[in-house]
Amino acid sequence: QVQLQESGPGLVKPSETLSLTCTVSGYSISSGYYWGWIRQPPGKGLEWIGSIYHSGSTYYNPSLKSRVTISVDTSKNQFSLKLSSVTAADTAVYYCARDTGGIDYWGQGTLVTVSS
Amino acid sequence: QSVLTQPPSASGTPGQRVTISCSGSSSNIGSNTVNWYQQLPGTAPKLLIYSNNQRPSGVPDRFSGSKSGTSASLAISGLQSEDEADYYCAAWDDSLNGRMVFGGGTKLTVL
Numbered sequence: 001q002v003q004l005q006e007s008g009p010g011l012v013k014p015s016e017t018l019s020l021t022c023t024v025s026g027y028s029i030s031s032g033y034y035w036g037w038i039r040q041p042p043g044k045g046l047e048w049i050g051s052i053y054h055s056g057s058t059y060y061n062p063s064l065k066s067r068v069t070i071s072v073d074t075s076k077n078q079f080s081l082k083l084s085s086v087t088a089a090d091t092a093v094y095y096c097a098r099d100t101g102g103i104d105y106w107g108q109g110t111l112v113t114v115s116s
Numbered sequence: 117q118s119v120l121t122q123p124p125s126a127s128g129t130p131g132q133r134v135t136i137s138c139s140g141s142s143s144n145i146g147s148n149t150v151n152w153y154q155q156l157p158g159t160a161p162k163l164l165i166y167s168n169n170q171r172p173s174g175v176p177d178r179f180s181g182s183k184s185g186t187s188a189s190l191a192i193s194g195l196q197s198e199d200e201a202d203y204y205c206a207a208w209d210d211s212l213n214g215r216m217v218f219g220g221g222t223k224l225t226v227l
Contacts, residue, residue: 102166
């Protein structure tokens with residue numbers, strides 16, 4: 001059974017960098033597929049942040065591209081998200097996910113609040 | 117404002133058939149497949165339909181998807197109380213070097 005688990009700080013100060021890691025179990029990232037991040041502000045809809053292929057190729061939401069970096073560590077079967085210069089508008093539940101042409105596996109999500 | 121347009125709400129009584137629409141453009145639905153997600157309160161979304169009309173294993177055949185031109189629809193027949201959830205459509209968009217786009221979501225209420 002494929003499982004994804006997000007980890008990282010739940011509180012980030014404005015202007016700092018949000019960093020999250022997704023640990024995958026039950027499937028080897030190096031075997032294929034895209035691995036991505038989606039966020040959901042409280043009470044609002046879903047927003048795609050970006051994805052990374054197992055080989056390292058990345059695709060980012062143009063609206064966030066200047067602030068986003070997604071990387072993969074196949075040795076640890078993990079992939080990570082860094083979002084710089086955060087503001088209150090970046091407060092959201094952040095999900096990591098596997099994309100096989102549809103997002104078939106999601107992490108449980110982690111709430112990240114941007115506040116001083 | 118979402119790239120894909122969904123009605124904010126929909127409702128039906130148990131046993132009824134309900135449809136949720138998703139409108140896009142030539143750069144997304146018009147040229148790529150559509151996926152649908154169900155999000156129960158307080159949980160992560162779940163893939164309901166992929167590639168316009170395919171159901172993942174375990175999804176009841178009460179759920180069906182279709183696509184025509186730049187629009188797509190999700191139909192739920194034999195509505196049940198546990199279907200009360202938020203539903204999102206999604207597709208790849210070829211503009212701006214490519215991006216995944218979601219609809220704004222439709223809250224389905226079972227009366």
